[in-house]
Amino acid sequence: MLLISCPNCGPRDETEFHYGGQAHIAYPENPNELRDREWAEYLFYRENTKGTFAERWVHSTGCRQWFNMLRDTVSYDIHSIYAMGQQRPDLQADKPGEFSQTGEFGQEPGLAPGAATTSTGAATTAPTSSEGV
C-alpha cells in the first residue's frame, strides 16, 4: 500500500486515489489536422518507464482534486508531488530519496489528521505491494 500525500488532505492510503496515467500529454493544438496515426498515438501511446515517471493522480475519496506525481516505478518511492499545469520538477541526482511538494494548490493543508506533516516527506512511501497501480 502506498501512502500518498494529497496536497489538500495530507497523507492517505493509496486506495483513496485513482491513477490518471502519464502526465504532461498536451492536447493537440489542431486535432483536425492530425492524421489517424498521430491521433491514435496521442490517445493511446504512453511511455513505459522503468524508473522515475511523471503521472497524474486524483484523490477520489477525498477532495476529488488532481495532481501530478514523480514516482519511481521500480522502488515506488514518491519523489515529488506538484500541481496540475506545472512543469515536471528536476530531481537532483545526488538526493535520490528527496521528496518535495511544490505548486499553487490554492489550499493550505487543513486540520485533517496528518496534514501538518504533508511537506516533511517523512512518511511519503510505505512498503510496496507487488501489484501497485
Place this chain on the structure above:
Amino acid sequence: MAETATPAETVSRARRSPAQHLAEAFTSGSVPGTVTLTEIPYQAMVGIRVDRTSDAGARVASVVGGLPAACGEVTGNDSVNTLWLGPTEFLVVAPEEAHDSLGGSLGSDLTTALGNDAGQVVDLSANRTTFELSGSHARAVLEKTCSLDLHPRVFKPGTAVSTELAHIPVMLWKTSEDSYRIFPRASFADFLGRWLLDAMREYASPEVP
C-alpha cells in the same frame, strides 16, 4: 371527509430511512456508556460548489455561517454546519426541518445566494444517512478499519474528513471527544451499520485481563 395531511406529514409517512430496518439491532448491539450506535435519519443536506473567495462564495457563506477554508474544517453553529469536501466543494448538514419540503428554506436560501454566478447548490438530503457512534470505545471501533490517525492529539473535535471506513467512502465528523457522526451513502448504510455492530460486539463482554 378525512383530514388533509400537511405536506410534512405526507413526507414523513412515506419515508423509509436507509438503516431503519437495523434500528432494533443498533439498540441491542449498543453498550451504554461504552459504545452506542444510532441512526439520525433524514438530515437535510445540501451540496455546494462555489469559489469561497468570490462574491457568490461570500453570499453563500452568509446563509450558512461561513464556508470552511481547508480540509477538516467545519463551520456553522449548533444546528447548521458546513463540511469541507474540496477546495470549492462543501456539504451543508442541517436538521430535517430545514428542508424546503418541510417548511424550511435552506435550499432556496442557498440557491438565491448563489444567484446566476458560477457554482451549484444541490439538494443531497437523500444521498447519505447519518450514524452517530459514541462512547468511550467509539474510537476503538473506528480504529479497526480507519487508517487515519484518530488519536485526540491529531483528530480533534470539530473536525470532519472524507475518507474510507470498511473500504467504503464516508464523511467522518468528530463532534465531541467521544462522539462521531458518520455519513455513508444510503446504499452503503446497511453494510456499514452491520459492520459497525460487528466491530462493537466485543465491548459487550467483560474485558479479558
